Amino acid sequence: MLSDCLLNNFRITSQIGSGAYGLVFHVVDILTNREYAVKTVFKSSSMDEFYNKNGLNNNSQVARTTLLQTQLYHFFKSFQKKLFLPLVDLDSILQLTENELNRLPHYREIAFQLKVQSHGNIVKIHQVLESSIATFIVMDYYDRDLFTSIVDHKHFINDGVLIKKVFLQLCSALDHCHRLGIYHCDIKPENVLLDRNDNAYLCDFGLSTKSKYLAPNVCVGSSYYMAPERILYCLNTTTNGIHVDECCSSLPTDTGDIWSLGIILINLTCIRNPWLKAHQKEDNTFHHFANDNNVLKKILPLSNELFAVLTKILQLNPYTRIDMKTLMSEVSSLTSFTKEGPLSQVPILSSEVYMTHIIRNENLFLDDLSHFAADQEQDQEQEQVQEQVPEEEQEQEEDVEPESDIPSTYNSDGSMEKYEYTNNHNNNTFLSSSMDSTPYQSDIDDVGAFKDCKLQQDTLRNRLLCLQMNFSTFTDGPNEKWLPDY
Numbered sequence: 001m002l003s004d005c006l007l008n009n010f011r012i013t014s015q016i017g018s019g020a021y022g023l024v025f026h027v028v029d030i031l032t033n034r035e036y037a038v039k040t041v042f043k044s045s046s047m048d049e050f051y052n053k054n055g056l057n058n059n060s061q062v063a064r065t066t067l068l069q070t071q072l073y074h075f076f077k078s079f080q081k082k083l084f085l086p087l088v089d090l091d092s093i094l095q096l097t098e099n100e101l102n103r104l105p106h107y108r109e110i111a112f113q114l115k116v117q118s119h120g121n122i123v124k125i126h127q128v129l130e131s132s133i134a135t136f137i138v139m140d141y142y143d144r145d146l147f148t149s150i151v152d153h154k155h156f157i158n159d160g161v162l163i164k165k166v167f168l169q170l171c172s173a174l175d176h177c178h179r180l181g182i183y184h185c186d187i188k189p190e191n192v193l194l195d196r197n198d199n200a201y202l203c204d205f206g207l208s209t210k211s212k213y214l215a216p217n218v219c220v221g222s223s224y225y226m227a228p229e230r231i232l233y234c235l236n237t238t239t240n241g242i243h244v245d246e247c248c249s250s251l252p253t254d255t256g257d258i259w260s261l262g263i264i265l266i267n268l269t270c271i272r273n274p275w276l277k278a279h280q281k282e283d284n285t286f287h288h289f290a291n292d293n294n295v296l297k298k299i300l301p302l303s304n305e306l307f308a309v310l311t312k313i314l315q316l317n318p319y320t321r322i323d324m325k326t327l328m329s330e331v332s333s334l335t336s337f338t339k340e341g342p343l344s345q346v347p348i349l350s351s352e353v354y355m356t357h358i359i360r361n362e363n364l365f366l367d368d369l370s371h372f373a374a375d376q377e378q379d380q381e382q383e384q385v386q387e388q389v390p391e392e393e394q395e396q397e398e399d400v401e402p403e404s405d406i407p408s409t410y411n412s413d414g415s416m417e418k419y420e421y422t423n424n425h426n427n428n429t430f431l432s433s434s435m436d437s438t439p440y441q442s443d444i445d446d447v448g449a450f451k452d453c454k455l456q457q458d459t460l461r462n463r464l465l466c467l468q469m470n471f472s473t474f475t476d477g478p479n480e481k482w483l484p485d486y
Ligand SMILES: Nc1ncnc2c1ncn2[C@@H]1O[C@H](COP(=O)(O)OP(=O)(O)OP(=O)(O)O)[C@@H](O)[C@H]1O
Pocket: 016, 017, 018, 019, 020, 021, 022, 023, 024, 037, 039, 123, 139, 140, 141, 142, 143, 145, 190, 191, 193, 203, 204, 205, 206, 421
């Protein structure tokens, strides 16, 4: 079992995650007793060799995970379960040129994360260990991700201040990345970890890029969270009253991340996803939203205030989306997230609290903070004016919402589901969810890994059922993961 294995001074205790090209383990430093996470990124050349040697199809996620586990197990076994690996100098990784990164693609993720990790809300890499089959990335360990926290623990259901804190920390981390020219491109709750004090940490820079602009329809990210221009860029359309330039040959990358933040804000406040895919032809809900964004208010219990902010985030035209600074300021000033329930009244954050949430950046750009106080004063003034509007008038305004032919969906306990993805560097189109994969069959005595894998599948099945019930009218297929083709 891998859990008995030693990697330098780290004892592997359990597997905590798996992705397309890697496995993530919980480890304990036997010298200090400190916990860490070790992400094992397999070298694609070693993977291809392994698949070819065994005549295997590498498209199924479960089969892939099993193979990665098997390969790693045999590797450890051949060294009596104790691997002593050389450390790679982190500064040299930062110095790698574009050509070198092309030759060592699995170092791109590490280089980008190292570049931005001075921010207090980004997971820190401590060591990188090199072996013939894989690179081991030793990082800080956090025992919860935002997805589990929202869906399984219902941690945010009563706590608007906590929603603001986590969301602002995430915005702050992402803003830092953008300023340093790194665009994450896979913002989703599974890639945000939480510590015991509910501080957020951004992880998984596996799809990140330095490209400030991407061509339309370059699919990168996870489908629920992916901006429409990454999926189906509609040429020559007028959407939400805005004309989208038909001649656009490249679109900004940062605003794609902003779109994903909007979906996370919906996850945090409503425990729902608005659609499966921002694809007008393949997703009914999104199609209706694209024609009339009031649909959001029909399918989600949003307050008018939150709806107004979401409208600015979820602009189909990437050039008209709200910028990060304004987004942060507006969210901190919201007084409600939902129409009713515990999130219908949320305190405005004071400038001191706001600062504590966003100042976790060792290289803080202080001049950029001055906007906040001014913006907030303005917002408060506007709120006072709004408060004077009689309630009846506001109700009337709500009543005149245009009717939509979309059935309301937010009457069940609708949790989001979680898919396992498969990546395939030779094929950047659809890849299956682990639900469609062949069942796990181990030819090694790795009982622990078997248990982990089964559990993951069962959880996925439950979540899929949940999804089918909630989105029976909107189901368009699984959350797909797409690979960049820069
Ligand atoms: N530092 C960490 N501490 C705790 N858990 C972690 C850590 N890093 C990753 N994980 C867990 O492992 C999972 C997979 O990690 P990560 O997303 O980095 O791998 P990946 O191979 O890129 O996966 P995917 O293909 O799904 O994006 C995460 O969703 C998270 O649950």
